[in-house]
Amino acid sequence: MVEQISIIDAKEHVNEQVKIGAWLTDKRSSGKIAFLQLRDGTAYFQGVLVKSAVSEEIFQLAKELHQEASLWIYGEIHQDTRSKFGYEIEISNLELVGESHDYPITPKEHGVDFLMDHRHLWLRSTRPHAILKIRNEVIRATYQFYNDREFTKIDAPILTGSAPEGTTELFHTEYFGRDAYLSQSGQLYEEAGAMAFGKVFSFGPTFRAEESKTRRHLIEFWMIEPEMAFMHQEESLKIQEEYVAYLVQNVLDHCDYELDVLGRDKEVLRRYTKLPYNRITYDEAIKMLQKGGLDADWGLDFGSPEETYLADQFEQPVFVLNYPKAIKPFYMKPHPTRDDVVICADLLAPEGYGEIIGGSERATDYNYLLAQIRAAGLDPKEYEWYLDLRKYGSVPHSGFGLGLERAIVWICGIDHVREAIPFPRLLNRIYP
RNA sequence: UGUCCAGUAGUUCAGCGGUAGAAUACCGGUCUGUUAAACCGUAGGUCGUUGGUUCGAACCCAACCUGGACAGCCA
Numbered sequence: 001m002v003e004q005i006s007i008i009d010a011k012e013h014v015n016e017q018v019k020i021g022a023w024l025t026d027k028r029s030s031g032k033i034a035f036l037q038l039r040d041g042t043a044y045f046q047g048v049l050v051k052s053a054v055s056e057e058i059f060q061l062a063k064e065l066h067q068e069a070s071l072w073i074y075g076e077i078h079q080d081t082r083s084k085f086g087y088e089i090e091i092s093n094l095e096l097v098g099e100s101h102d103y104p105i106t107p108k109e110h111g112v113d114f115l116m117d118h119r120h121l122w123l124r125s126t127r128p129h130a131i132l133k134i135r136n137e138v139i140r141a142t143y144q145f146y147n148d149r150e151f152t153k154i155d156a157p158i159l160t161g162s163a164p165e166g167t168t169e170l171f172h173t174e175y176f177g178r179d180a181y182l183s184q185s186g187q188l189y190e191e192a193g194a195m196a197f198g199k200v201f202s203f204g205p206t207f208r209a210e211e212s213k214t215r216r217h218l219i220e221f222w223m224i225e226p227e228m229a230f231m232h233q234e235e236s237l238k239i240q241e242e243y244v245a246y247l248v249q250n251v252l253d254h255c256d257y258e259l260d261v262l263g264r265d266k267e268v269l270r271r272y273t274k275l276p277y278n279r280i281t282y283d284e285a286i287k288m289l290q291k292g293g294l295d296a297d298w299g300l301d302f303g304s305p306e307e308t309y310l311a312d313q314f315e316q317p318v319f320v321l322n323y324p325k326a327i328k329p330f331y332m333k334p335h336p337t338r339d340d341v342v343i344c345a346d347l348l349a350p351e352g353y354g355e356i357i358g359g360s361e362r363a364t365d366y367n368y369l370l371a372q373i374r375a376a377g378l379d380p381k382e383y384e385w386y387l388d389l390r391k392y393g394s395v396p397h398s399g400f401g402l403g404l405e406r407a408i409v410w411i412c413g414i415d416h417v418r419e420a421i422p423f424p425r426l427l428n429r430i431y432p
Numbered sequence: 433u434g435u436c437c438a439g440u441a442g443u444u445c446a447g448c449g450g451u452a453g454a455a456u457a458c459c460g461g462u463c464u465g466u467u468a469a470a471c472c473g474u475a476g477g478u479c480g481u482u483g484g485u486u487c488g489a490a491c492c493c494a495a496c497c498u499g500g501a502c503a504g505c506c507a
Contacts, residue, residue: 026468033464050464067457082465102442106457107468109444113499169505185507211433212505223507303504346507355507403507417507428499 002074008042010087013077020073020089021097022047023124024065026107034062036091038073044126045085047073049094058093068100068124119423120432130258131419134251135408139203141250142224145243146201151226154193154200156186162382169209182207187399188331188386190227191362194397195389201226213427215416216304216354218405220425227399233333233343233361236398237319240347240357241277244317244407248272251411264413271315272350278318282341285310285320301327307355311348317356319345330372333361345400353410359400366390 004019005012025044026037036047051059065071074093079086104118105125115122122128146153159173159180171182186202193200202225210217226243228236248269251259259266280288289296292309296302301323302310311318322341325334332342344360363369369390373380380387408420418424423432 028466028469030463030466030469033466035466035469037467046467048465052464080465082467084467102458104442104457106443108456111444111499114443206507208506210505212503213500214502214504214506217506221507301505304502358507401507406507 006042007038007040007045007085010043010045010077010085010089011079014079014087015076017074017076017092018089022071022073024067024069024071024100025124026067027062027065029063034059036062036065036071036073038071038089039124043085045088046083047075047089047091047094049091053090054092058091061096062091062094065096066100067103067106068121069096070098070100071095072097116418116424116426116429117431123422126261128419130255130261131408131412131414132422133258134255134262134412135404135420137251137254138247138404138408138411141247142203142243144250145246146199146226149199149239151199151201152193152197154190154197154202156183156189156202156204156225158183158205162379171207171209184208185223185401186225187227187401190225190399191331191386191389191397194227194229194399195393195395198230199226199228211427214304215409215418216406218417218421218424219427221417221421222404223401224404225399225401227397229395229397231398232396233345233359233398236359236361236400237279237345238276240319240345240359240400240402241275241317243402244277244347244357245273245275247407248411259412262412262414264411268351268413269411272317274316277316277347278314279321279345280310280318281321282323288313299324299326304354307348308352311350311352311354314350317350318348320348321345328360330376330378331360331362331369333363334368349406349410351410351413353406355403356406356410357400357402359398361396361398364390364394364396366394 002017002019004021007020007022020038020040022038022040024036025039028035032051034049036049038045038047049059049062072095073089073091075089075091077087077089080088105115105121123132159175160183161178161180170184173180173182183206185206186204190200190202204222205220206223207220209219226239228239252266252269286296286298289306289309294306294309296306310320322335323344324340325342328342328344332344335341335343342360346355347357348354349356363372366387369387370380373383405417405420409415409417412420414420418426
């Protein structure tokens with residue numbers, strides 16, 4: 001019995017007979033030699049089939065294989081500089097496991113719509129594979145970061161009875177005869193969790209029924225929302241920048257090959273691992289924009305061009321602090337000396353990627369919060385449980401939310417969030 | 433939702449008023465180190481839909497459908 005190995009481990013089996021389960025990504029053959037390009041999900045390399053070294057039937061079988069046929073490959077691993085991977089397998093035998101005819105995705109170029117229609121197959125190609133490997137690394141590093149810091153993962157519900165941010169653009173559904181909505185944010189639940197566990201985070205899907213079709217929007221996306229009790233905004237900002245730098249560092253450490261596939265400049269990424277990140281206030285940001293000739297009036301929220309301009313002024317991500325109260329949600333802590341701003345921060349990523357984190361210190365005073373809920377036109381009865389958190393041992397606490405796909409496109413240097421999730425839900429796409 | 437752009441072979445595109453084209457994939461053949469392999473050959477199409485203008489429409493006009501980029505909104 002020969003040992004079954006993964007392609008990624010080939011270098012540990014040089015000159016050994018092995019067995020590999022693989023798919024055929026491409027094939028080049030001549031009369032007496034054939035090169036089978038193979039992938040098994042862990043890596044890509046080639047198998048070499050020499051006619052004189054195998055039976056007539058095996059060589060004939062190889063000639064008849066098509067793109068994405070699945071195979072059992074038997075042979076000997078060789079180190080070979082003529083192979084891009086550095087190693088290849090000299091095939092002595094192969095078994096066809098599953099045939100494949102007219103595989104739609106060819107080595108040539110394709111349009112976005114065509115590829116998205118075939119997303120279930122496109123995942124096999126090198127670029128999506130690299131991006132989703134980096135996504136996996138970001139997820140892995142996220143769990144490690146928070147677990148290393150004694151955070152407890154508290155899962156927020158996906159079905160909710162009220163609108164957390166009190167807006168429209170919620171997905172409506174029915175819950176045994178009552179109205180229900182798909183979660184837009186787990187934050188309020190995380191605040192409850194923080195009062196029970198100290199430091200918590202959620203990591204789950206989020207749904208926004210926004211009719212937006214830009215490179216920065218998904219209908220269904222994943223969000224990481226930490227929430228920390230007995231913590232003011234300044235300490236929260238430190239955790240945010242440490243977390244983001246940690247993500248970048250771990251992708252650099254563990255996804256070197258994937259970054260190469262994507263052509264990502266690693267020197268640029270290394271800049272993002274240096275702390276601290278820049279901090280400017282909203283007031284300063286407005287002045288910078290005006291100085292830059294952009295049309296920015298105090299009190300308005302930033303659009304995409306404004307975010308890009310601000311981020312371009314720095315080599316690293318930049319925090320924009322303390323936005324006007326009027327354009328931020330009801331739960332943010334009011335500024336101690338100013339009535340017009342709240343204690344919050346957005347983290348803007350460089351290179352035009354815009355906001356990847358939004359966070360704030362939370363309001364702690366029962367009466368203030370109740371007034372804010374009423375002022376926002378929300379029903380205080382729906383928020384009774386949330387108000388309870390201020391009734392029974394209210395403490396300073398802060399939290400933030402990071403959009404997973406936005407962080408991924410930025411780290412990968414790719415231009416659309418639809419490629420940062422396995423099966424994107426877009427304005428006009430819910431298939432496959 | 434608005435503005436702009438685009439829908440022609442399985443795919444990526446050219447053609448822009450006068451018999452529907454290329455590359456690639458598929459199919460058949462040649463080739464012992466290929467890297468998007470090369471070479472020869474075959475086959476492949478209601479030109480997004482509907483209506484209009486015209487002797488004649490893939491091409492001009494209108495509406496609609498589908499997709500993309502940007503914007504708003506946001507993570």
